[in-house]
Amino acid sequence: MTDFLVRRIARQPRGMAARIALGLAVAGLALGFRLALSPYIGMGAPFAAFVLGVLVASVFGGIASGVACAALLSVGGAFMMTATGHPAALRRSVLSLLFFVACSGFVIWIVTLLRAALAREVAARESERLLKLELHHRVKNTLAVVQSLADQTFRGATDTEAARRHFAARLAALADAHDVLVDAGWREVTLQTVAERALAPFRPTAPGRLTLDGGPAPVSPEAAVALTLCLHELATNAVKHGALSGEAGAVRLAWRVEETAGRRRLEVEWREAGGPTPAPGGRQGFGARLLTRALAAQPNAQARLDLGPDGALWRAAFDL
Incomplete structure (x- = not known):
């Protein structure tokens, strides 16, 4: 009453x-x-x-x-x-x-x-009621992501210590994504901000070996989390096996927003150059599956990973 x-x-x-x-x-x-x-x-x-x-x-x-x-x-x-x-x-x-x-x-x-x-x-x-509902929804989504990361990281792992380190690194990347979103009030963030935060631990000391090239591209919180995990996986592989593992390689992350018939579509490209030639059949584990499936929830999403002679080439696109 x-x-x-x-x-x-x-x-x-x-x-x-x-x-x-x-x-x-x-x-x-x-x-x-x-x-x-x-x-x-x-x-x-x-x-x-x-x-x-x-x-x-x-x-x-x-x-x-x-x-x-x-x-x-x-x-x-x-x-x-x-x-x-x-x-x-x-x-x-x-x-x-x-x-x-x-x-x-x-x-x-x-x-x-x-x-x-x-x-x-x-x-x-x-506002408090809506915030509780939103928090409940986001906590459930985060726990689902963590559970998926744990299942895929430890599934079939023979070196449990290495798997534990991989899992901890992925959790840290997920936490960084959440920090970016919290600072933005869980609203849209720019891909530039997401990429700079996700790739900060992997930047080489030599300038120009890891470059970001793209204009303003706001992405949703869900897409920001998925992109962070993908960029973390790409950068980890580049440091261990790809273009950033030696002294001569370089990585260029580029993106652009295409507008056609009233539809805005974000296209992202990770291109490695000057790295060692990948071994045949290499890098086809959880990381490869993550790079091709992490953005599947986004509208009209497409993602493809190719291992060329200079390193990885990852292209992804989805509607904004």
Whole structure:
């Protein structure tokens, strides 16, 4: 019941006409109630009972409703007091009317402040509820990714210590992706930001061996996580077996956004050059599967990994 009243008070009738109508209706009820009591308590001092009507109108209808209620009650109360036929009571009537107007203004002001605070409280509760639902959804997704990484990393592993190191490195990459998204409020982030954070641990000391080339390309949080894992896998393989394992190799990560027929599509390319020739059939484990499947949840996603004489060539594309 309390929550219902809180929600009802926080809202107000739509449209100025509805708010004014509510105030006039409350004023009419207050006047009718006061007239019904007149045979028992007389017609004097009607304003004492009218402040409650202004309070009710302001609480449920806002400023316009409270002002309309106070205006009608002022006219009705003044008529009731002058209807007694005692000219000597004119001064008392004027003072009573002015005091009622002042009290009504104060009540409307206080209620307006309280309604604003209550509206903020209701909005905060709703924001907290949505945040909990979003957190629950993201935690489930993260746990699913971690479980998949663990299953694929340790499946068939003969060297458990090496598998543990691979798994820890992938978890660190996942944590870096989450740090980037937290800084962005779990909204879209640019591919430039994702790539710089994911590749920071792998940058060679020599300049120009790992270059990033691309314009503004915002990606969703889900795509940012998948791209981070892919870039981590590519960079790890490049350092161990590819272009970054020697002194002469280089890697270029490039991307662009194509716009055709109102559709925006992100194309990403990781190209290694100058690295050792890959062994036939090499790098076809979990890393290769990750690079071709991690982006599968994105709209119209495509990903391909080729092992050429200079190193890995990975191309991926999906709709933004």
